[in-house]
Amino acid sequence: xILFAPVWGPVFIVVGAKAVLQELRSTGRPASGEVAPLxxxxxxxxxxxxxxxxxxxxxxxxxxxxxxLQPEGLARIPVALVAxxxxxxxxxFPVVLVAxxxxxxxxxxxxxxxxxx
Numbered sequence: 001x002i003l004f005a006p007v008w009g010p011v012f013i014v015v016g017a018k019a020v021l022q023e024l025r026s027t028g029r030p031a032s033g034e035v036a037p038l039x040x041x042x043x044x045x046x047x048x049x050x051x052x053x054x055x056x057x058x059x060x061x062x063x064x065x066x067x068x069l070q071p072e073g074l075a076r077i078p079v080a081l082v083a084x085x086x087x088x089x090x091x092x093f094p095v096v097l098v099a100x101x102x103x104x105x106x107x108x109x110x111x112x113x114x115x116x117x
Contacts, residue, residue, distance in 0.1 A: 009057050009088030012096070016050030045103060049096055056092050060084035 023046060061084035064076070071079060 009085035013053045016046050019046035057084045057088040060087040
């Protein structure tokens with residue numbers, strides 16, 4: 001799994017974008033303003049995760065190119081893509097895990113309250 005770390009960022013971005021599109025298609029309107037960990041639903045969870053990953057990816061990619069880091073010439077672009085992917089994966093993946101754990105905990109708490117009534 002470590003060997004595929006450079007491609008996790010774009011894969012998560014594509015999967016998140018697909019989830020956002022499916023949610024929009026299924027409801028016919030944008031998701032509610034509620035945040036998933038607070039309500040126990042999915043809400044805007046895919047949108048927040050996709051936006052976060054995309055922002056980290058774009059920031060790292062543009063920083064790599066702006067600072068003129070190695071290598072020189074056109075080889076800089078693929079290296080910047082790999083660095084941005086790795087950064088988005090390693091920096092944002094813990095956020096995804098914590099948010100998912102909070103969302104599952106909130107959903108479980110909501111289900112327990114509903115079953116106890």
